[in-house]
Amino acid sequence: MDTTEFRRRGKEMVDLIADYLENIEQRTVYPDVEPGYLRSLIPEEAPEEPDTYEDVVKDIERVIMPGAASPACTELETVMMDWLGKMLKLPEDFIAGTHGQGGGVIQGTASEATLVALLAARCRAVRMILASDPQRPETGITSKLVAYSSDQAHCSVERAGMIAGVRMKKIPTEQSDKYAVQGETLRRMIQEDKAAGLIPFYFCATLGTTPSCAFDHITELGPICNAEKIWMHIDAAYAGSSFICPEFRPLLNGIEFADSFNFNAHKWLLVNFDCSTMWVKKRSDLIGAFEMDPLYLKHDHQESGRYFCTDNSLFRSLKMWFVFRIYGLKGLQDYIRKHVELAKEFESLVRADQRFEISADVVLGLVCFRLKGSNEVNETLLKRINNGRKIHLVPCLLSGQFVLRFALCARTTESRHIREAWQLITQLAEEVMQELPH
Amino acid sequence: MDTTEFRRRGKEMVDLIADYLENIEQRTVYPDVEPGYLRSLIPEEAPEEPDTYEDVVKDIERVIMPGAASPACTELETVMMDWLGKMLKLPEDFIAGTHGQGGGVIQGTASEATLVALLAARCRAVRMILASDPQRPETGITSKLVAYSSDQAHCSVERAGMIAGVRMKKIPTEQSDKYAVQGETLRRMIQEDKAAGLIPFYFCATLGTTPSCAFDHITELGPICNAEKIWMHIDAAYAGSSFICPEFRPLLNGIEFADSFNFNAHKWLLVNFDCSTMWVKKRSDLIGAFEMDPLYLKHDHQESGRYFCTDNSLFRSLKMWFVFRIYGLKGLQDYIRKHVELAKEFESLVRADQRFEISADVVLGLVCFRLKGSNEVNETLLKRINNGRKIHLVPCLLSGQFVLRFALCARTTESRHIREAWQLITQLAEEVMQELPH
Structure with missing residues (x-):
């Protein structure tokens, strides 16, 4: 949608909202639908080709309004997570459908998903141990639990351990293993x-680490976790969106061993913040860990569904529904592929310049690179680049080396932006190197 | 703002966004401002009378754009929380200003705020004990911690205890003490x-409980917590908004003893969901409990501020800024007062009908009432009311009695809606009572 169409559609939407407000007293205050009403009103999979904008807007009245905010919100969320799960070719275990035990739920961020999975894992571990040893005090179990993640994992994984009050150990990685x-x-x-005497219970694998977009070997790690009854959560916050393309889907092989999986649809799948999509094999693991049952939350259909939705008021699934239909699966694949191509273009420019080196495999839209030389010269270069305020790079440390990270993340980036950025970087690099003492 | 103005302003806003997108390459990618730049650009307090819409929109370019999403988001959040804190006449300890140690931060929900306070309290308790007994194992401390809340507290308080892995005890309340x-x-x-041998460390007081809008006696409870070094958190999720009116502010007396305080500005202060406003006396208690320090989160002004903001991408403080200016303090007070008046009007209608009784003091916008008689007849009445889908009531149990709750919560509710609702309720009550076996 270009800005001309955005102006037109945006104004139509303002009128739609105003009409709704003006006529609100003609609507009932509570929906009159049966659980599951929504699934039959829309297709089982996302469209390959874009739907028209008119059709999408018409469906608000047809599909959403009869179910108002709730249950429409929970039902659309369940179905949208199925749509996206199918786009990713997730194993059947993770799809809710009408009879599945698994399914998806939207979180705010990958950090929340990591924590939610950790808490569900803690609850499952404690229950398993209590089942075989009912006399054991629960606090005695918690104090023996141990969780694991890569030393390349995002800092929110360590924080999840702090919040849950359990040990979190970092697993060392090596440059020679590509930080996996x-x-x-x-x-x-x-x-x-x-x-x-400790009790291993949770492993958070990362697909696409923050520093260098490294991929843990989940085909190897998964069977170990399964054999040890360790909950394996997969954090693919950034990389996950790319798995909708068949050529990148192999990066997710091993998902069949996972208990939960998450990525940020708001990061690279054109859904506005926030929308972090999480799937579990057993919904009951998640529901059981957080369940409360006061009278003011009871309703007539208590026993009919047992689906979940973290928030009825944000209605984040509407954003997914609009985006999937306006772009179609092909449009979204094109968008991912374009960013990866632009990253490869940037990688070629770096490789063609003898003064620079590539610091990690370029798999998706992130290029880790540096000037051959000291950390100091690279820190100076980074400062010079960011002070210009034309492009902005965030650094990382890889095996003690200060590395610059060029990340593709804007919807409107084109080849000319890549070439302009590289021209600017090389020009500043030249300045920095000339100032160096010889 | 009526719908006619909403149509005009909404369309202007669509154009503003489209203009921004069309000209985005002319802007720098990173802001060039010093920490604290924003505070001096806007007043220190919310306006009494409404600002004009034009002035509010002009300030987006003048105040926000120079600081882009970050740091403008964090800075506006700090200042808006000061504005709101002053509207509530919070003690100076809770105001950030330029030199204060306290301040506010926006959470998504009151449940999150309760949990965040509990985690900060747990961290403070463990550190205090370790300071006097460095050899004591940390897991041994956590297993002895005990938190408290009212048996009338929202279920999310109990859930916070589950998540943090600490004991949470419910304090019994009595009808004769008005459930406080x-x-x-x-x-x-x-x-x-x-x-x-347990270690009391956290008490969650409730001002305005979910079932009956009861108020814990914090002037009595606060000094006990302070003497025992127990963190007192105040959850005023619903009632908090009313404290901007001088006549309701006494309900908050005792706040000076609290470590943290929270209410949902999205519930009754006309700010769209989500916006749950939380204050602490010591920002360092909160920051210290969650701090992480990876290179990819470092920036030039690391040491200059130590303010917090839970989310840079949602920019929830913008909603507060717009609402406070469009309504002015007086407009918001009028809105609160109108709801309380309507609740009193409904209460009078109930009291004038001998068949009904009022089940709890009507302090704000909630009326707890029931038919004199069995729980069964009240359950039948509730079902009949809700099945009509003209109004919707959520029940509660008070001392074993099934009670109907009439809650004022829509922006557009008028006296005629109250009268229509009561007419419908009495008509259905008559039907239900005629069907009763004598």
Whole structure:
């Protein structure tokens, strides 16, 4: 949608809202629909080709209004998470459908999803142990639990451990392994911890780490977790969107071993913030860990569904519905592919310049690079680049080396922006190198 | 703003966004401002009388754009929380200003605020104990911690305890005490728990409980918590908005003893969901409990501020800024007063009908009432009312009695809606009572 169409559609939407407000007293205050009413009103999968904007807007009255905010919100969320799960070719276990035990739920951020999974895992672990040893005090169990994640994992994983009050151990990674967690390392840590009387219960794998977009080997790690009854959560916050393209889907192989999986649809799938999409194999694991039952939350259909939705007032699934239909699966794939191509274009420019080096494999839309030389010269270059305020780079440390990260993330980025950015970077690099003492 | 003006302003806003998108390449990608730049650009307090809409919109370019999303978002949030804190006449300790140690932060919901306060309290308690007994294992401390809240508290308080992995005890309340937690009861529970080797560390007081809008006696409870070094959090999710009116502000007396305070500005202060406003006396208590320090989150002004903002991408403070200016303090006070008046009007109608009784003091916009008689007849009446889908009531249990709750919550409610609702309720009550076996 270009800005000309945006102006027209935006104004139509303002009128739609005003009409709704003017006529609100003609509507009932509570919906009159049966649980599951929504699923039959819309297709089972996202369209390949875009729908028309008119059709999308017409469906607000046809599909949403009969169910008002609730249950329409929960039902649309369940179905949209199925649509997206199918776009990602998730195993059937993660799809709610009408009879599945798994399904998806929208969180605000990947940090929330990591925490929610950790809390569900803690609850499952405590219940499993109490089932075999009912006399054991619960606080005694919690104090023995141990969780794991990569030393490349996002800091929110460590914070989730702090919040849940459990040990979180970082698994060391190596440059020679491309910063991916190895099965052998996890296996050894588990054995050592069990020998010391601890109870391993949670592993957060990362697909696409923040520093270098590294991918943990989940095909190796998953079976270890399954054998040890360790909850495996997969955090693919950034990389997850790319798995809708068949050529990137192999990066998700091993998902069948996971208990939960999450990525940020708001990061790279054109859905506005916030919309972090999370799937679990067993909805009951999540519901059971947070369930409360006061009278003021009871309703007539208490026992009919047991689906979940984190927030009825934000209605985040509407954004997914609009985006999936306005772009179609093909439009979204095109968008992902374009960013990866632009990253490859930037990588070629770096590789063609002898003064620079690439610091990690370019798999998706992130290019890690640096000037051959000291950390100081790279820090100076970064400062010079960011002070110009034309482009903005966020650095990282990889094996002690200060690395610049060029990340593709704007909807409107074109090849000319890549070339302009590189021209600016090389010009500033030249200045920085000339100022160096010889 | 009526719908005619909404149509005009909404369309102007669509054009503003489209213009921004069309000219985005002319803007820098990173702001060039010093920390604290924003505070001096706007007044220190919310206006008494409404500002014009034109002035508000002009200020987007003047105040926000120079600071882009960040730091403008954090700075506006800090200042808006000061504005609102001053509207509530919070003690100076809770105002950030330029030198204060306290201040406000926006959460998504009151449930989040309760949890965040609990986690900060847990961290403070563990650190205090470790300071005097450095050899004591941390897990051993957590397993002895105990938190308290009213048996009338929202279920999310109990859930916060589950998430944090600490004991949460419910303090019994009595109808004769208007369902408020009494100082003596809390004092006795603390003494018993300490005698049993537990460590009391957190008390969540409620001002305006969900079932009956009861108010815990914080002037009595606060000094007990302070003496025992127990963190007192005040959850005023619904009632908090009313404290901007001088006649309701006494309900907040005792706030000076609290460590943290929260209410939902999205519930009754005309700010769209979500916007749950939370204040603490010591920002460092909150920051210290969640702090992480990776290189990719570092920036040049790391040490200059230490303010907080839960989310840079939602920019929830913008909603507060617009609402406070479009209504002015007086407009917001009028809105609160009108709802309370309408509740009183409904209360009078109930009291004038001998078949009904009022079940709890009507303090703000909630009326708890029931047919004199069995729970069954009241349950039948509720079902009949809600099935009509003209009005919708949520019930509660008070001392074993099934009670109907009439809550004022829509912006456009007028006296005629109250009268129509009461007519409908009495008509259905008549039907229900005629069907009763004699």
